[in-house]
Structure formats: structure tokens, C-alpha cells
Amino acid sequence: xxxxxxxxxxxxxxxxxxxxxxxxxxxxxxxxxxxxxxxxxxxxxxxxxxxxxxxxxxxxxxxxxxxxxxxxxxxxxxxxxxxxxxxxxxxxxxxxxxxxxxxxxxxxxxxxxxxxxxxxxxxxxxxxxxxxxxxxxxxxxxxxxxxxxxxxxxxxxxxxxxxxxxxxxxxxxxxxxxxxxxxxxxxxxxxxxxxxxxxxxxxxxxxxxxxxxxxxxxxxxxxxxxxxxxxxxxxxxxxxxxxxxxxxxxxxxxxxxxxxxxxxxxxxxxxxxxxxxxxxxxxxxxxxxxxxxxxxxxxxxxxxxxxxx
Amino acid sequence: xxxxxxxxxxxxxxxxxxxxxxxxxxxxxxxxxxxxxxxxxxxxxxxxxxxxxxxxxxxxxxxxxxxxxxxxxxxxxxxxxxxxxxxxxxxxxxxxxxxxxxxxxxxxxxxxxxxxxxxxxxxxxxxxxxxxxxxxxxxxxxxxxxxxxxxxxxxxxxxxxxxxxxxxxxxxxxxxxxxxxxxxxxxxxxxxxxxxxxxxxxxxxxxxxxxxxxxxxxxxxxxxxxxxxxxxxxxxxxxxxxxxxxxxxxxxxxxxxxxxxxxxxxxxxxxxxxxxxxxxxxxxxxxxxxxxxxxxxxxxxxxxxxxxx
Numbered sequence: 001x002x003x004x005x006x007x008x009x010x011x012x013x014x015x016x017x018x019x020x021x022x023x024x025x026x027x028x029x030x031x032x033x034x035x036x037x038x039x040x041x042x043x044x045x046x047x048x049x050x051x052x053x054x055x056x057x058x059x060x061x062x063x064x065x066x067x068x069x070x071x072x073x074x075x076x077x078x079x080x081x082x083x084x085x086x087x088x089x090x091x092x093x094x095x096x097x098x099x100x101x102x103x104x105x106x107x108x109x110x111x112x113x114x115x116x117x118x119x120x121x122x123x124x125x126x127x128x129x130x131x132x133x134x135x136x137x138x139x140x141x142x143x144x145x146x147x148x149x150x151x152x153x154x155x156x157x158x159x160x161x162x163x164x165x166x167x168x169x170x171x172x173x174x175x176x177x178x179x180x181x182x183x184x185x186x187x188x189x190x191x192x193x194x195x196x197x198x199x200x201x202x203x204x205x206x207x208x209x210x211x212x213x214x215x216x217x218x219x220x221x222x223x224x225x226x227x228x229x230x231x232x233x234x235x236x237x238x239x240x241x242x243x244x245x246x247x248x249x250x251x252x253x254x255x256x257x258x259x260x261x262x263x264x265x266x267x268x269x270x271x272x273x274x275x276x277x278x279x280x281x282x283x284x285x286x287x288x289x290x291x292x293x294x295x296x297x298x299x300x301x302x303x304x305x306x307x308x309x
Numbered sequence: 310x311x312x313x314x315x316x317x318x319x320x321x322x323x324x325x326x327x328x329x330x331x332x333x334x335x336x337x338x339x340x341x342x343x344x345x346x347x348x349x350x351x352x353x354x355x356x357x358x359x360x361x362x363x364x365x366x367x368x369x370x371x372x373x374x375x376x377x378x379x380x381x382x383x384x385x386x387x388x389x390x391x392x393x394x395x396x397x398x399x400x401x402x403x404x405x406x407x408x409x410x411x412x413x414x415x416x417x418x419x420x421x422x423x424x425x426x427x428x429x430x431x432x433x434x435x436x437x438x439x440x441x442x443x444x445x446x447x448x449x450x451x452x453x454x455x456x457x458x459x460x461x462x463x464x465x466x467x468x469x470x471x472x473x474x475x476x477x478x479x480x481x482x483x484x485x486x487x488x489x490x491x492x493x494x495x496x497x498x499x500x501x502x503x504x505x506x507x508x509x510x511x512x513x514x515x516x517x518x519x520x521x522x523x524x525x526x527x528x529x530x531x532x533x534x535x536x537x538x539x540x541x542x543x544x545x546x547x548x549x550x551x552x553x554x555x556x557x558x559x560x561x562x563x564x565x566x567x568x569x570x571x572x573x574x575x576x577x578x579x580x581x582x583x584x585x586x587x588x589x590x591x592x593x594x595x596x597x598x599x600x601x602x603x604x605x606x607x608x609x610x611x612x613x614x615x616x617x618x
Contacts, residue, residue, distance in 0.1 A: 020346055021452060024517070026384035026501050027350035027445070029452050032341050037329055041336035042442050044395035044429045075335035086353035086440050120353045126435050131395050133351050133442030136336070143338050145330060192335050208333070 005095050005121065009102065016115030018081055028117035030082055033137050039078035042133035043068045051170065053128050058097050060170045061130065062104030068195070069134035070112055070174035071250045075193035077144035077183035078136035080112045080176060085119035088129040101130065112176050141183045144191040144254075149209035151282040153189050154261030159251040159272045161198055162243035163225025169248035178270050179252055186264055190255035197245045197302020201253055203286045204300075209255070212285040215278040215298060220244065244288075247303030255280060314404050314430065321415065325424035327390055337426035339391055345446035348387035352377045356436040360479065367406050369479045370439065371413030377504070378443035379421060379483035380559045384502035386453035386492035387445035389421045389485060394428035397438040410439065421485055450492045453500040453563075458518035460591040462498050463570030465563040468581045470507055471552035472534025478557035487579050488561055495573055499564035506611020508553045510562055512595045513609075518564070521594040524587040524607060529553065553597075556612030564589060 010024065021029035032038070043065065047053040051061045066083055073080050085105070089097055098121060109116055114134070158175055175193070182188060190209055194201045198220070206213040217240055226242035229235070237245075256264060258279075265276050278289070288298040319333065330338035341347070352374065356362040360370045375392055382389050394414070398406055407430055418425055423443070467484055484502070491497060499518055503510045507529070515522040526549055535551035538544070546554075565573060567588075574585050587598070597607040 021385075021454060025455050026381045027348045027387065027443075029385070029447065030347040030349065032345065032347050034343065036341065038339040038341050038347060038444065039336045040339065040391065040393055040426055040442075040444060042393040042395045042428050042440065044397055044431060044438070044440055046397050046431065046433050046435065046438075048435075049397075049431060049433050072335045076330075076338070078336065082349065084349055084351040084442055086351045086442075088353055088355050088438060117349055119351055122353060122355065122358060124355050124358050126355065126357075126438075129353070129355075129397060129435075129438050131351065131353055131440035131442075133349075133393055133395075133440075134336075135347065135349060135444070138338065143330060146334050 005098055008099065012102065012106065013116055014110065019115045019117060023116065023118035030117060036137035036139065039073060039076050039136040039138060039143060040133065041069055041072040042131060044129065044131045046129050047127040056170050058100035059104030061128065062101035063108055064170050065130040065132045066105040066108050067172060067174050069132045070176055071193045071195065073134055073136040074174050074176040074179040074252065075191060077141065077179045077191065078138055079180065080114045080134060080136045082115045082117040082135045083109060084117055084133045086131040087121050088126060089121065089123045090128055091123050091125065094123045139180065139184065144179065144183050144188055146190055146192050146205045146208035149190040149205060149211060149255035149280045151211050151280055152258060153255040153280045154258055154276050155202065155213060155278040155280065156254040156256060156261055156264060157221065157251055157275055157277055158270065160221045160223035161194065161226065161249050161251060162223050162239065162246045163229045164246055164248040166225040166228060168225065172250045174250060175252045181269060182254065185269060186256060187260050188254055188256050192253050194249040194251045194253050196247045196304065199244045199286060199298055200300040200302030205253060206280060206286065209280065212281045212283045213278060214281055214287045214289055214295065216289050218291050219275065219277045221273060221275045245301035314407055317408065318411065321411065322425055323419065328424045328426060332425065332427035339426060342446050345448065348382060348385050348445040348447060348452060349442065350378055350381040351440060351442035353438065353440045355438050362437050365479050367409035368413030370437065371410035372417055373479050374439040374441045375414040375417050376481060376483050378441045379485055380502045380504065382443055382445040383483050383485040383488040383561065384500060386450065386488045386500065387447055388489065389423045389443060389445045391424045391426040391444045392418060393426055393442045395440040396430050397435060398430065398432045399437055400432050400434065403432045448489065448493065453488065453492050453497055455499055455501050455514045455517035457499040458514060458520060458564035458589045459498060460520050460589055461567060462564040462589045463567055463585050464511065464522060464587040464589065465565060465570055465573060466530065466560055466584055466586055467579065468560040469530045469532035470503065470535065470558050470560060471532050471548065471555045472538045473555055473557040475534040475537065477534065481559045483559060484561045487581065490578060491563065494578060495565060496569050497563055497565050501562050503558040503560050503562050505556045506554045508595060508607055509609040509611030514562060515589060515595065518589065521590045521592045522587060523590055523596045523598055523604065525598050527600050528584060528586045530582060530584045554610035
């Protein structure tokens, strides 16, 4: 299959201003923007774990595989440059599957100016596995780290949270442009993407920043999907619990000093909502505060998948 | 498992002069050497395809997964900088397996100054899958491409070829330093690593360079392992056939103008042999010439795995 597929792929890939040596050699060569640093991330997605191929189809699997990586670059406020796509294909209809995967991810790559700088395509007797490694560059405003939040900083989130499993986890828009805009226009202290659940990811950001965090429950933007799940009777969790613990929101979680956070929320510079949901505190730990001001510890909950980086 | 494993991994990773943000954030940030280009490659290795975990053990699987990527960087005459390691682990003894994989690859990373800049570690019900993406940088001498060979250029190879399956494919030394030295000291026109078999890879290099190639059979450095395979009675192929078609030699295949090739072979600047095995010709195709000067077409043979880049 390889030559025919490679020819198709080479013909399908648009030129990219930074791609000096395209796929086809032993590695790709990319021009580097002077003054920037490289930002690099990688995610391995497996059929039956991160998607159900038989249900969602190969285009959605391809889309998601690239989107999770772009979300990681967004979390660093990095400009995406290139992606390397490695695929292990089940033997049956391997070439058709590979083409469909690419048809799912290529429009997303185009949209964010990401060049597909090669990869590795194999067949085997196992299920579909897709690894994408993404390369980005820092801007003049530097990378947005998890470690910069300070006590008194306000907690902001983009979009609405919870219930991603009803569909958003396959079709979400990585917050690349949003992160670049916010990082260039405002003074942010820290940020990450919410991939494993708000409470778990917030506890990680707070721990990296050596502080704690208090979530104001009533302020959390609960998605209609979270409300739908809570109302379905399928489980006993409330919509808030879904918003606090469901994985794969892929929204941005940000720390900004009070006056800056106020300005961001007032100006609403994005096409999606930006919401203040609480603040960072000196004492390590995670708490929730209800409408009556009662504060109690909030055990971090979410999806623990064993990420190493 | 994740926190304990992550702590172990973070403690195990030495600092690196270019690693600005280490694993643990959403992505790693690496300082870029001014004036160089990024070189990027990725390989996905699966249990049962690229190694047999039950036979070779996890350390060898980890070593090989990094080594094949370093060989790709060597093939570009790029200086290795970082690797991103993504792993899908079978559920049983997942953490022990992950630690052993890293113990297999970390000494190799250390040896070549490669920092492990993060990755993704998951468990599933499938076999072990390892993806490593490697990031390198071009030197002042530029990348070594497949496309620069010209008619009249001589064909050079490092080391000895064939029979890698008897052990070398798991324990080979990627020719990183050799490629950097040769690319800095001599005028090379083209190069790649021999990963899928000499005849197949040479036909690819010739095709990328829009020329053909003639191999002088008697000059090909046949490895003792290839001779052992040929003498074992296990198959009917000669030692030469093994040297021409066996995959995973991971030696360098180079094109140099005649006087430069002569100088390289005379000076023997490496600790491993450098051998002239033929020359590039204007007519597209691949030929072999025997001791009596008889020239006949040589059908490219090797391992076709469907590499996309």
C-alpha cells in the first residue's frame, strides 16, 4: 500500500512557508522563527480508549488525534507549526482507513497553519493506534506555564464545562487562537487546557504554582451537555459534578491578577465566553464555595490516564 | 500509577541545556540554536511487528524505539536534541514495564545528549506500542538529503550489511556521530540510513536524486550475521542476498563525488569501515555488476512497511 498512499498524501499536502524538506526524506526539516523557542508535545490515541472507531468513524478519530495536540500547544500559548502522524492500522481496509484519518485531520491542520511533516504508517493485527507529535513556537509573549499562578490571582475558564462525552470530545475546537490572543493582549500568570476535568486539572495547576484554589460553584459555566447527562437519570451526579470532573473539555484554564481578570471578563475579547470561577489562595489544596459562602474541601476528580508530559 | 511513575521519571531525567520547560506542563519548551533548522521524525513500534516483547524484553524494546529515531536524525546529519515518548502499555505490570522501557532508552538518550521532553503514557488491553518523536537541529553544514546524488557520484556505506535479525536490529548503534563527522569534514551529495534493505533504500535514494545506481556485488561489505544466515540452511538466500535485502541494518548510505569518495575511503575517518560499493548513473534504475563485469538489473528488495515520511 505504501507508495500509492504516499503519493496520495504528498499530493494532498499544501506547501508551508517553514517546511524546507517535506515528508519523503528520513526526517522533515523546518525553518525556525528567530527568537522563538520550540514547543513540543505528543499524544497517543487508541481505539477503544480515546475513541470507538466503529462508532465515530476514522475521520473523527483523525480529527481528535490532531486536536488534542493543538490543545496542548494552545495551553502553552504556542503558535502551531507542524505535526508528525504515526499510525498503526488494522489489516482490513488499511489504506482506505488511512486516507479517511487524514481527511479528518487535514482540514484542522489547514485551519491552524500546521504542516504534516511526515510520520510512520504500519499495519498490524491490533486495533487502530494514532500518535501525533506537534511542534509549535513560542511568541514574543513567551510560553504560558502552569507554574506562575499566585495567591490572589483569579481563575478564568473559556467556554462551558462538562458532558464532553456526548460529542464535544470528538469535535472540539482547540483554543489556539484564543490562547494566542489572550497571551498577547493580557498579563496572564498561568494557564493550561482542561483535558482531564476541571477539579483535577485545577489542582495540578495550583500544585505546580505552589498554591491552592477556591472554586465558586455557582460561577462555573455548566454546559448544556452536562445538564443533559445529569437529567438523564443515567447516573446520580449533578450537572455541577459533571462540570467539575468530566474529562476532555479542552477549554482553557487561566490565572490572572485581579485587575487583569476583571478587564478580561469585562472586555470579553473572544467569540466564546470567558468566566471567572474563583481564585488562587496561599494555602495548598482545593476548595469549593457555595452560594451561601460555605467553603469545603473539593476532592480533585477527573480522568487519570498516566500522562508523562 | 501515573503520579508515582511521573515522579520516578522526573527524578531520573538529567537537566539539559536546551530544556527550558521540562515534562510536566502541557508541552515541553526547548531553546533553539540560532541559525539551525528543526529536524523532526517519528516512529511507531509495535510488539509483534518491530520487536517480540516476550523474547527481547522491555529494555531492548525501549532502546530500539529511540535508536531508530536517532538513526533517522543521523540520516539527515542532524544533531539530536530531544525525544518525546508515547507508550500504550498492556495492563499487567504496566508500571514495571514502563520503568524498564525507560531504563532501556535513557542510557542511549544520555549518550547522544537527547533530553526526554515528555510524552504520553496510557494503559490498554492491547499489546505494547511505543511511539517516539525525535527533534534535532541542522548544523552549519546543512541537512543531508536523499535528493542530491549525481551521476558519477560514488556509493559509500558504513559498517557491514545483512543478518540484522540475528540481533543487531535490537542493539545497533545509530550512526549519529559518524554522520555529523562525515557531513562536516567531507563534501557529501546525499545520504540516508539503510533501514529497509540496501537495494530498496538505494533505489529510493537514486529515485529521489533522479538517477540510477550500480552496485558492485563483490564490494558490498557482507556481515558475519548474513553469512551465518546463509550458511544455516534456514533459507536459500546467499549472504550477498541478505546483505542486499535484509532490513534494519541502520548503517549510512552516502553519495559523494569521486575524488571525495576516494579521500573518505583512504582516510577511513570512522571507527567503523567505510566502503565504496558502486556508483550512481544517469539512467534511472538499479543494477548489479559481478566480478566479471556482467551488469544486470537488480530488483529492489527489502522491508516495505508503509512509511509516510
